[in-house]
Amino acid sequence: SDYIVLWAFNPSATRIPDAHYLNEARYRGALVVAIAPDFNQSAVHTDLWLPTRPGSDAALALAACHVVIEENLHRVEYLCEQTDLPFLVREDTGRFLRESDLVDGGSDSVFAVLDQANGKIVWAPGSQGSEKKTLVLPEGVRPALETRAEVELPSGARTTVRSVFSILRERLRGFRPEDVSAATGVSPELIRRFARELAGARSALIIASYGMCKNLHSDLAQRAQILLASLTGNIGKPGGGWQSIGFIALDGMGLVAMQD
Numbered sequence: 001s002d003y004i005v006l007w008a009f010n011p012s013a014t015r016i017p018d019a020h021y022l023n024e025a026r027y028r029g030a031l032v033v034a035i036a037p038d039f040n041q042s043a044v045h046t047d048l049w050l051p052t053r054p055g056s057d058a059a060l061a062l063a064a065c066h067v068v069i070e071e072n073l074h075r076v077e078y079l080c081e082q083t084d085l086p087f088l089v090r091e092d093t094g095r096f097l098r099e100s101d102l103v104d105g106g107s108d109s110v111f112a113v114l115d116q117a118n119g120k121i122v123w124a125p126g127s128q129g130s131e132k133k134t135l136v137l138p139e140g141v142r143p144a145l146e147t148r149a150e151v152e153l154p155s156g157a158r159t160t161v162r163s164v165f166s167i168l169r170e171r172l173r174g175f176r177p178e179d180v181s182a183a184t185g186v187s188p189e190l191i192r193r194f195a196r197e198l199a200g201a202r203s204a205l206i207i208a209s210y211g212m213c214k215n216l217h218s219d220l221a222q223r224a225q226i227l228l229a230s231l232t233g234n235i236g237k238p239g240g241g242w243q244s245i246g247f248i249a250l251d252g253m254g255l256v257a258m259q260d
Contacts, residue, residue: 001025001030001203001204001239001240002029002030002031002201002202002203002204002239003030003031003033003197003198003201003202003203003204004030004031004032004033004205004207005033005035005198005205005206005207006022006032006033006034006035006036006042006043006046007035007036007057007206007207007208007209008035008036008057008208008209008212009036009042009207009208009209010036010040010041010042010043011042012040012041012042012045013040013041013042019042022042022045023045026045026047031047031197031201032045032046032047032048033047033048033049033050033194033197034046034048034049034050035049035050035052035057035060036049036050036051036052037051037052037053037054039051048190048193048194048197050186050190050191050194051185051186052184052185052186053183053184053185055215055218056180056183056184056185057212057218057221057225058218058220058221058223058224059175059180059183059184060180060186060191061221061224061225061227061228062172062175062180062224062227063175063176063177063179063180063184063191063195064191064194064198064228065172065175065195065224065227066172066173066175066176066177067191067192067195067196068195068198068199068228068231068232069168069169069172069231070172071195071196071199073195073196073199073200073231073232074231074232074233075231075232076145079145079165079231080113080137080142080143080145081135081136081137082135082233082235082236083230084111084164085145085163085165085168086113086114086124086143086144086145086163086165087111087112087113087124087163087164088111088112088113088121088147088149088151088161088162088163089161089162089163089167090159090160090161091159091160091161091162092159092160096111097111097112097121097151097161098110098111098112099111099112099123099129101153102121102151102153102154104154107127107129107130108129109127109128109129110123110124110127110128110129110130111123111124111127112124112161113141113143113144113163114144114147114149114161114163115141115142115143115144116142116143116144116147117140117141117142119149121151122137122138122141122143124143125137125138143163145165146163146165146166146169147162147166148160148161148162148163148166149161176188177191177192195228198228198232199231199232201232201234201240203234203237203238203239203240204229204232204234204240205234205240205241205242205243206225206228206229206234206241206242206243207243207244208222208225208243208244209244210244213244222242222244225242226242229241229242
């Protein structure tokens, strides 16, 4: 990792045996960022501190996502292959366009993208119901990330479809740094700096505290963090991605440990 974000995570107090790795990363040139309401034991040793107000983490993450998309810092090739952002959504139902919508006997779990080269629908490989168990796109296919088009259903009716990415961009327009600054307590300039640095990093890692998702709807804050890591192409990259607590085990293992 060359950009490490401690998001509501204070390892100098709560993970003392591991905290030295952050200092060693800084010696090697990595930038370390702290996002927390308090200037805590870990924040004092970071390169950048974003003093968020409690409960505003989702707004901050979505504002950073807004900057990444509006400044074209998102990784297009990664998003087209590794995410559902190019998938088409029916405007009449709000559901993904499925093979079963257009093909008699088609699968309800095979989804569609629009090939920007020829404007034709392509069924996305790697969908749950797809025979192609890979995310690798067919040769020559380049999904349109932002699109709106009409498709004809077997009944002859027509419906408009949009990509998930185009819907996301529209939703994020309400999360400009200037819009969320008052709620988060972080200046627009600082939000933009954070988003640009993360997007420009070779390999960025967001480490979020396990405790921050223990309140009603606070899982959405971590979903927004994961979206930020995805838009910048960091999920699945060595040294990059999003990480919460380290001891989460397979289903049932925690119960066995407690019984022991």
